[in-house]
Amino acid sequence: MVSPDGRLVMYLQGGGDYSAERKVLNVSRLDARDSWSSYALNMGPLWQFGQAEHSVPAYGWASDSSGIWTGTRENIDSGGTTSSGLQPVLISLQDGSIRNFAPPRHKAGPLDGLMWADGDGLALAYFGARGQSYQPQRHDRHPTFAMIDAKRGVVLDTLPFDVFERLKDAYYIANVNNAAVTRLHDGRMRAVLSALDQWVTWTQGEPPRILPSPYPDREEANNKMSISPDGSRLLVARLRCDEGYDETEKHSSRSRFWPPCKPVETVIAALFDADTGHRVWEVRGTVRRLDFYPNPAISHDGRYALIGLPPDGSNPLLGLISMDDGRILQRFHSPGPGSLNSMGFLEGDSGVWVHSEGVTSLYDLHTGVQ
Template structure:
């Protein structure tokens, strides 16, 4: 899974560019206007350090940076998994094979860096030419030099392993069994959809529960989001969102329970705070109107006002703060990122145009903004020491230094 805080000391990888004038690394052409548009305004904690062009074989797909900041992977459900370094001379390898991303987000991918940056943990699946599954997901480890290691199979009497969402870079995961029968050839009926916490490295199901046994929980088909953290004792906390307006919390060692969170945003993008006590929810605020493909000129979008982002207490659902605004263009919220010290967040912000904002997690104040680049599918993140932040999109990465709040 792409994780906003799975990075360690990016300054090791980017130390040569941590100077006053931002640089374009491994990029050709004139990047002056892009650099200018990415400089956060007004003056504040974040300053642009560098832009780095990445050696991806295909751009436009979500990119995940390794915890030590030295490698990246990119995944597409048809093209497969690519793992490589930040420079074209670094070792890289493509692992072809079809694996569906989550049905609710193409950025929630079934791959994650291990905490030591040595390998990517993920899955493979036998599929037909149309992409339909011929068998369950099978966990694997992958490296940028082409090695792949098959892990023990995860099996359950209620059905095949159908989805997996990694937690914390150790092999721990939230997994589902018997939930995607319509995506198989031949199709099969899912009689007892089951959610579980698993240790994929050893092939062990740690805890499981049939969704029908959770009072008030909608059909599994209504699952629209997931975020997770691992506490200091190594226990997982998983927050899932289900339509309509149902939020389920599962703390490892306890029974899953529905929370009094009231947020009706359809397919909300959200992220748990690092301590797992708060959840940052995006509002998917967008202008409305016709989107024209063949008519010119297209009618001007109708602005819409409302919630851009809000922070809620997980257990009580209490609103801590919210950011309101007006979207004048068509937009969609990207997955937000929270710094490991729980001091800052990076969020996408609609307005006259789309921006990215650096937000205080204390009170929701927008400290700085910069123009969202048109690089393709964006991901946002922070280093584990909270001293740097990054965005990736297409085959480009922007790195920001985070200093004391001014």
């Protein structure tokens, strides 16, 4: 992830495993060599919010790029478990200090999930939802989503898991696929939560809106999503083999990767009205093989978005699209040969950044010059 001012980059070291060991957050200036700083993230499996592969991680830039919001747990063991929940922290990149904030309290259980909504300490959260990540295991019976202010240590609003009809059954957290959250112009938060065959649009201080998911199949659980800054629209990205794989190559011992997809045109991204679930537009393409792709990114003014496109060669392909109608305005390859890790827009929408396995590139948004 590149800082809002475009001067710094951070990436997570330690693998993408959900039940992962300790992870390390590495930070460096983009205009200087050998300027790396490293910070241990003692979060265990709480390092990401949803259960979707490569869901949004529990760290994010401060709004002025001076630090990083994240969380920590006390006395974490090699398996990632501990008796404590998360404690919000702010890492200062000016002097390397770490400021700990008292975690908000809720009767549902300890704080055990974070997704930062802005760069000033507002976050979407879980309480009492991840009992298996504790030692000894917890059995909190009424887990809840929450909106919190980490700076003040307060809970601003809550939403019980039972708002999702099918989350009343066992394995609560395992069925929360993904989420997206933003801070509205009036200072409140708005989130969209995806679980099983439902979406929930939740605005701070208002009743939730329950919507049927347009992608209810379990195979759609790893779809990526991003909410527009004004909270009105939800962008969903999906690269799937909708007609299955080419079975003639599926069991080839020479192939290290998934076999090719049956080449049919399908929806690779779609924009939805966050209040009604109505589909505004869709982007179609032919997916010939699967590859990892990150969450889509929406510009601060809501006019543009970045999505992963079906690869046309060895390097992953990206698209700059119009949020008005889904037109692909520009296609370009990721900067490195490996998987595309993350992408986003710089402060003021002056440019876009792309990070791919150790290589970070910045592009001018209007001219496409690297």
